[in-house]
Amino acid sequence: MIDLLQFDFMQRALIAALLVGLAAPAIGTFIVQRRLALLGDGIGHVALTGVALGFLTGTAPVLTAVAVSVLGAVAIELVHARGRTSGDVALALLFYGGIAGGVLLISLAPGGSNATLMSYLFGSISSVSTQDVWVIGLLAAAVLGMVAFFGRELYVLCQDEEVARASGLPVRFLSLLIAVTAALTVVIAMRVVGLLLVSALMVVPVATSQQFTRGFRSTMALSMLFGMISTVGGLTSSFYIEVPPGAIIVIVALAGFVLALGLGRFVRRSRPQESSP
Amino acid sequence: MSGGQVSLDRRPVLRGIDLTVKPGEVVAVLGANGSGKSTLIRALLGLTPLSGGSTLLYGAPPARFREWWRIGYVPQRLSVGGGVPTTIREVVASGRIARQRRLRPTSPADREATERALETVGMAHRAADPVQALSGGQQQRVLIARALAGEPDTFVMDEPTAGVDAQSQQLLADTLSTLVDQGKTVLLVAHELGPLEPLITRAVVLRDGFVCHDGPPPHAVGAHALPGHDHVHPHAEEKPASPLDWRPTS
Numbered sequence: 001m002i003d004l005l006q007f008d009f010m011q012r013a014l015i016a017a018l019l020v021g022l023a024a025p026a027i028g029t030f031i032v033q034r035r036l037a038l039l040g041d042g043i044g045h046v047a048l049t050g051v052a053l054g055f056l057t058g059t060a061p062v063l064t065a066v067a068v069s070v071l072g073a074v075a076i077e078l079v080h081a082r083g084r085t086s087g088d089v090a091l092a093l094l095f096y097g098g099i100a101g102g103v104l105l106i107s108l109a110p111g112g113s114n115a116t117l118m119s120y121l122f123g124s125i126s127s128v129s130t131q132d133v134w135v136i137g138l139l140a141a142a143v144l145g146m147v148a149f150f151g152r153e154l155y156v157l158c159q160d161e162e163v164a165r166a167s168g169l170p171v172r173f174l175s176l177l178i179a180v181t182a183a184l185t186v187v188i189a190m191r192v193v194g195l196l197l198v199s200a201l202m203v204v205p206v207a208t209s210q211q212f213t214r215g216f217r218s219t220m221a222l223s224m225l226f227g228m229i230s231t232v233g234g235l236t237s238s239f240y241i242e243v244p245p246g247a248i249i250v251i252v253a254l255a256g257f258v259l260a261l262g263l264g265r266f267v268r269r270s271r272p273q274e275s276s277p
Numbered sequence: 278m279s280g281g282q283v284s285l286d287r288r289p290v291l292r293g294i295d296l297t298v299k300p301g302e303v304v305a306v307l308g309a310n311g312s313g314k315s316t317l318i319r320a321l322l323g324l325t326p327l328s329g330g331s332t333l334l335y336g337a338p339p340a341r342f343r344e345w346w347r348i349g350y351v352p353q354r355l356s357v358g359g360g361v362p363t364t365i366r367e368v369v370a371s372g373r374i375a376r377q378r379r380l381r382p383t384s385p386a387d388r389e390a391t392e393r394a395l396e397t398v399g400m401a402h403r404a405a406d407p408v409q410a411l412s413g414g415q416q417q418r419v420l421i422a423r424a425l426a427g428e429p430d431t432f433v434m435d436e437p438t439a440g441v442d443a444q445s446q447q448l449l450a451d452t453l454s455t456l457v458d459q460g461k462t463v464l465l466v467a468h469e470l471g472p473l474e475p476l477i478t479r480a481v482v483l484r485d486g487f488v489c490h491d492g493p494p495p496h497a498v499g500a501h502a503l504p505g506h507d508h509v510h511p512h513a514e515e516k517p518a519s520p521l522d523w524r525p526t527s
Contacts, residue, residue: 033361149379156371159363160356162324163423166433167375168345206361214407216363 004239012133013125013192013245017235019140020189020201021228025209026147027181028202028227029220033158034178039076040199042091043179043186045098046072048195051120052105055112061120062135065187072098073183077176123194123246125238132191139184146181150174155216192231194246201227204253211257211264226256290316292486293330300430303453303463303476305494308483314466315353315435317483321464322350322433346375349424351434355408355416365411365419366404369394372426394425397452414445421452432456434465438473446471470494 004010031039050068054061072094079090106112119127128136147154157164157174165171182202189198209222234249241248290313298304306314319325321332323339334342349372370383370391377387395401398418403411408419417437424432438446450472453463457476470477474494482490 029361031359033359035359037359152371152374152377153379155367156374158359158361159368159371160352162319162352163350164374165324166322166345166348166350167427168343169374210360210362214362214364214405216361216367219361219363 009126012128016128016136016192017231019136020192021231022224023140023143024185024201025205025223025227027185028206030154030158032206037203039182040202042076042094043069043073043183044195044198045095047186048102049098052102055109056105069183069186070180073179077179121194121196122244123192125245128191136188139188143181143184193249197246197250200250208257208260211260298464300462301460303478305477305480306466312483313486347430349427349429349432351420351424353435362407364405365408369422369426372423390426394422398422413440414442417441431462436466438467
């Protein structure tokens with residue numbers, strides 16, 4: 001592990017990985033409770049168009065990805081709020097549009113090809129620039145700040161939207177906030193995990209930690225721990241065995257989930273009086 | 278609410294309802310399944326948009342109403358959502374939300390109100406358990422505790438007695454009578470009143486989206502007096518055939 005830290009690019013990638021591991025499950029807990037597990041995927045696809053736009057216009061792909069994915073997230077949320085039935089179809093349309101737009105734009109960009117997109121799709125440890133680390137740090141602070149600031153309200157919203165409304169909460173604003181925060185998280189995770197696998201970090205650690213926990217807060221805290229273990233563990237292994245980091249991070253997270261399934265059953269059984277009399 | 282109309286999927290559910298709940302009243306909205314009871318109270322709170330007429334909460338339309346802490350809404354059932362576990366205490370404590378400011382940590386008053394609400398519904402000893410492990414009646418108690426924790430003036434309850442065991446029903450009745458003694462206003466939807474009956478000061482009966490009775494609650498006993506009876510009565514528009522029928526004869 002020490003020799004890893006001698007490489008500058010590895011230091012940058014590890015900082016990015018830590019931040020991703022913290023931020024993604026934090027917002028992910030709300031997303032899972034709101035039954036929006038696929039939201040991250042939708043935004044991820046849309047962000048690809050943003051990345052390609054960055055290459056085409058010569059601006060930093062991270063910044064264009066932020067802009068496009070936030071727009072995409074707002075679009076998804078508006079469609080979701082309009083009517084539930086057409087929600088998944090609209091989400092699917094964004095999936096296709098995002099990928100198609102990304103491939104189209106990158107092919108138009110000078111010297112760009114689908115290979116350029118590969119590192120964004122599945123993550124890459126060697127390509128995290130210092131600028132990326134700064135952007136990722138700022139975004140992660142924004143995500144965690146929003147969770148801390150609006151956490152109580154988001155909790156009520158994700159439990160029951162009507163109760164949130166009957167408590168005078170700004171339901172539409174909070175829903176948009178979740179979508180936008182998810183979009184920022186996607187961009188944070190883009191460099192390390194890759195756009196296609198981003199959503200796994202929002203969902204899998206939460207699923208893992210709820211095998212052990214009884215409360216919402218504890219689920220979130222534990223999932224952030226699992227998230228960091230997966231990203232840092234996966235990234236470190238990807239340095240040694242030379243595979244895209246996104247893939248191995250997700251495999252580590254999934255392995256943790258399978259392990260937790262077995263362990264969780266054991267933990268629950270040893271607890272007295274959990275089931276109702 | 279005056280002239281309140283609601284259509285769901287272009288089907289009229291409420292067709293012109295005038296209803297004013299005065300402070301201190303205990304109003305039961307009765308009616309058969311599908312008569313629009315739940316829709317009525319949701320529309321009163323502005324949760325379901327009106328297609329005609331208007332509704333006011335303490336004199337303000339819902340969109341401009343700011344004193345939401347005055348209202349404690351108890352939904353029909355606890356929503357499980359995506360299944361992230363949450364403890365009973367977390368759910369009950371979230372009832373304080375309308376009284377809390379952003380970034381302010383939970384105050385001692387918040388904690389005290391939460392604990393008191395847990396005690397009231399007899400769930401304090403299970404406060405750290407996940408709500409997912411509870412029976413229907415226990416979940417209902419948690420929902421009521423959440424509303425209690427917010428210390429509102431008015432409680433709006435959607436079918437608090439539906440699918441609830443006798444013990445929880447009795448507990449609900451006891452809790453309500455304490456609230457009534459404190460001068461709180463209660464508006465509840467029920468299919469059957471059960472042990473709540475003696476507490477009700479006014480009954481509003483809905484049928485086909487209209488109010489077909491508004492006045493004193495049924496006091497007579499027997500099958501004919503049960504609220505469900507009226508709605509299957511083939512001659513409901515005629516003069517009451519039975520002396521036990523509780524509808525006003527005027």
